Amino acid sequence: METLRWRDGRLELIDQRRLPLEFEYVACDTAAQTADAIRDMVVRGAPAIGCTAAYGVALEAQRHLQAPRAQFDAALEHSFAVLAASRPTAVNLFWAIERMRQCHAQMRGGTTLAEAAALLELARQIAADDVEINRAMGRHGAKLIADGARIMTHCNAGALATAGHGTALGVIRSARDAGKRISVIANETRPYLQGARLTAWELVQENIPVTLATDNMAGHLMQQGRVDVIVVGADRIAANGDTANKIGTYTVAVLAERHRIPFYIAAPLSTIDLAIADGSAIPIEERDPAEVTGFRGLRWAPEGVSVFNPAFDVTPAALISGLITEKGVIERPDAGKIRALFGN
Amino acid sequence: METLRWRDGRLELIDQRRLPLEFEYVACDTAAQTADAIRDMVVRGAPAIGCTAAYGVALEAQRHLQAPRAQFDAALEHSFAVLAASRPTAVNLFWAIERMRQCHAQMRGGTTLAEAAALLELARQIAADDVEINRAMGRHGAKLIADGARIMTHCNAGALATAGHGTALGVIRSARDAGKRISVIANETRPYLQGARLTAWELVQENIPVTLATDNMAGHLMQQGRVDVIVVGADRIAANGDTANKIGTYTVAVLAERHRIPFYIAAPLSTIDLAIADGSAIPIEERDPAEVTGFRGLRWAPEGVSVFNPAFDVTPAALISGLITEKGVIERPDAGKIRALFGN
Numbered sequence: 001m002e003t004l005r006w007r008d009g010r011l012e013l014i015d016q017r018r019l020p021l022e023f024e025y026v027a028c029d030t031a032a033q034t035a036d037a038i039r040d041m042v043v044r045g046a047p048a049i050g051c052t053a054a055y056g057v058a059l060e061a062q063r064h065l066q067a068p069r070a071q072f073d074a075a076l077e078h079s080f081a082v083l084a085a086s087r088p089t090a091v092n093l094f095w096a097i098e099r100m101r102q103c104h105a106q107m108r109g110g111t112t113l114a115e116a117a118a119l120l121e122l123a124r125q126i127a128a129d130d131v132e133i134n135r136a137m138g139r140h141g142a143k144l145i146a147d148g149a150r151i152m153t154h155c156n157a158g159a160l161a162t163a164g165h166g167t168a169l170g171v172i173r174s175a176r177d178a179g180k181r182i183s184v185i186a187n188e189t190r191p192y193l194q195g196a197r198l199t200a201w202e203l204v205q206e207n208i209p210v211t212l213a214t215d216n217m218a219g220h221l222m223q224q225g226r227v228d229v230i231v232v233g234a235d236r237i238a239a240n241g242d243t244a245n246k247i248g249t250y251t252v253a254v255l256a257e258r259h260r261i262p263f264y265i266a267a268p269l270s271t272i273d274l275a276i277a278d279g280s281a282i283p284i285e286e287r288d289p290a291e292v293t294g295f296r297g298l299r300w301a302p303e304g305v306s307v308f309n310p311a312f313d314v315t316p317a318a319l320i321s322g323l324i325t326e327k328g329v330i331e332r333p334d335a336g337k338i339r340a341l342f343g344n
Numbered sequence: 345m346e347t348l349r350w351r352d353g354r355l356e357l358i359d360q361r362r363l364p365l366e367f368e369y370v371a372c373d374t375a376a377q378t379a380d381a382i383r384d385m386v387v388r389g390a391p392a393i394g395c396t397a398a399y400g401v402a403l404e405a406q407r408h409l410q411a412p413r414a415q416f417d418a419a420l421e422h423s424f425a426v427l428a429a430s431r432p433t434a435v436n437l438f439w440a441i442e443r444m445r446q447c448h449a450q451m452r453g454g455t456t457l458a459e460a461a462a463l464l465e466l467a468r469q470i471a472a473d474d475v476e477i478n479r480a481m482g483r484h485g486a487k488l489i490a491d492g493a494r495i496m497t498h499c500n501a502g503a504l505a506t507a508g509h510g511t512a513l514g515v516i517r518s519a520r521d522a523g524k525r526i527s528v529i530a531n532e533t534r535p536y537l538q539g540a541r542l543t544a545w546e547l548v549q550e551n552i553p554v555t556l557a558t559d560n561m562a563g564h565l566m567q568q569g570r571v572d573v574i575v576v577g578a579d580r581i582a583a584n585g586d587t588a589n590k591i592g593t594y595t596v597a598v599l600a601e602r603h604r605i606p607f608y609i610a611a612p613l614s615t616i617d618l619a620i621a622d623g624s625a626i627p628i629e630e631r632d633p634a635e636v637t638g639f640r641g642l643r644w645a646p647e648g649v650s651v652f653n654p655a656f657d658v659t660p661a662a663l664i665s666g667l668i669t670e671k672g673v674i675e676r677p678d679a680g681k682i683r684a685l686f687g688n
Binding site: 191306 | 364365498529530531532533534535537540541544545547548553554555556557558559560561562563564565567591592594595598599602636637639640642643644645646647648649650651652654657658
């Protein structure tokens with residue numbers, strides 16, 4: 001299973017809106033189509049969005065191979081802008097666009113043909129690196145998981161949220177591969193049900209025992225002693241360790257603190273935004289009310305009701321037991337420890 | 345709107361499974377049908393279940409009016425048993441059955457005709473009392489609600505959960521009627537969506553501003569300072585104040601404590617079970633996994649996933665700012681204060 005792949009000059013994405021009922025790829029030919037796919041959540045998950053955006057730029061370069069340099073450059077600038085406007089919270093998107101922009105700056109003295117090839121090669125490298133980074137995170141994180149652990153996770157930070165292996169689910173996969181007999185509690189993650197649809201599906205495919213719970217069962221399950229450790233992903237981490245992740249993560253973190261259950265964030269360095277001092281400055285996307293008033297075609301809320309639909313929330317660093325990165329585990333992350341991570 | 349009503353010798357219940365898409369009554373002619381309606385959640389909410397069960401006994405008495413006394417008595421005993429087996433957590437069910445049983449004990453020396461009339465009269469009285477009790481609770485509770493308050497509630501503790509006015513929503517209605525400009529955040533309350541379907545519907549009907557949120561937004565909304573006070577109902581309260589209520593209530597209470605937001609339970613004395621010392625002894629109903637893997641005909645979880653579906657959780661008394669009853673508000677409830685409530 002490849003969450004995203006380059007095939008015959010097109011970007012193909014698993015259509016995650018239809019999982020687990022249908023498994024099919026949709027193709028993108030332009031940066032604008034790629035941005036739509038990100039906005040509409042054909043693809044989601046911070047690392048996967050970054051990889052997708054990189055390929056979106058590469059697509060646009062391929063489309064304008066034969067164009068005069070000025071037109072080629074304008075097309076690339078347009079692709080940076082349209083992709084950056086697709087979703088506001090996950091910083092990996094902006095990180096990937098920035099890497100593509102730097103490549104463009106280096107290559108613009110040469111031919112468009114050479115630059116388009118370099119951009120495609122960089123997009124491929126970003127995706128390949130993502131898998132390697134996730135495997136490194138998995139190795140570091142697996143040491144935190146005891147044999148027999150019952151692991152709660154929220155949303156989907158799996159292979160589907162990355163170019164492969166996953167961040168939080170990467171830790172879980174690596175723990176299983178290390179011979180640990182683990183089981184997972186997947187919070188369903190309303191409104192978009194990434195836990196029920198995507199995490200449950202990934203784990204069933206992997207034969208890792210998984211139990212689905214509604215989000216509001218988290219407190220009860222912890223109170224009953226049925227959760228040993230929590231591992232989730234991240235969409236943006238501020239310089240002090242405050243972490244934006246899927247709505248509901250903060251609630252789980254507060255419950256974990258009350259029940260003295262370790263709460264880990266698994267995320268690559270590309271999710272850390274040193275330009276933001278703390279979580280209060282992370283932009284939180286507000287999505288369509290229709291996601292809350294029902295699901296797919298089925299509406300269950302009455303007409304006339306208002307709706308909250310923030311897609312993310314911010315967990316303060318003080319509630320985070322450790323940050324699992326490709327460079328190792330940062331226990332009790334803070335500004336100093338995070339700065340040191342980039343200093344090496 | 346009457347949640348339950350006696351009409352032409354039958355018990356009629358609003359079919360709450362279909363709300364808010366359809367508004368219609370279903371009729372019960374026997375105690376067994378009434379028990380099925382409770383189990384299938386045609387009617388739900390602890391006080392409403394109690395009133396419904398009382399009418400279920402009255403139905404069986406009416407059905408056997410002409411029967412010999414032994415057969416009449418057997419039919420009543422059967423009705424007590426079948427109704428008591430419908431749902432395990434809400435104590436009002438057992439309280440109402442016990443009142444009907446006491447009436448039966450008093451009347452069994454007389455004619456079946458007189459007893460059937462007395463049982464029906466008692467069921468009517470239990471329902472009428474419930475509305476009065478809710479209005480008294482509303483008066484006491486409204487004093488706790490500030491002008492302009494943004495009130496979070498979980499599940500539906502409204503007119504639909506009672507014979508009328510509601511417990512938690514009764515407090516909200518009474519606050520509005522007292523001239524306070526309030527607004528409500530309704531947690532959708534997965535898996536059965538009583539908040540999205542029933543609470544939102546009741547409040548829209550009453551022109552009380554209501555905003556729907558998924559359950560996992562509760563922490564974020566409190567963190568953002570958007571919640572002033574929380575009022576919920578209860579299904580069973582132990583002698584020490586530990587309170588069983590709809591799954592997710594405990595999570596909300598933990599979040600409320602962290603954010604220093606007052607957390608109130610609104611419940612009649614009939615919800616208090618002095619026979620149970622603390623919350624650990626309250627039976628928690630586990631319901632059908634299909635409620636979690638989808639909604640109505642729509643399934644979104646993959647085959648092969650296990651499911652948790654506890655219908656209730658227990659909030660320890662230490663997290664409860666006050667218990668709003670028909671006899672007044674018990675701040676920081678404990679065993680002594682609750683005992684005193686029954687001593688008067």
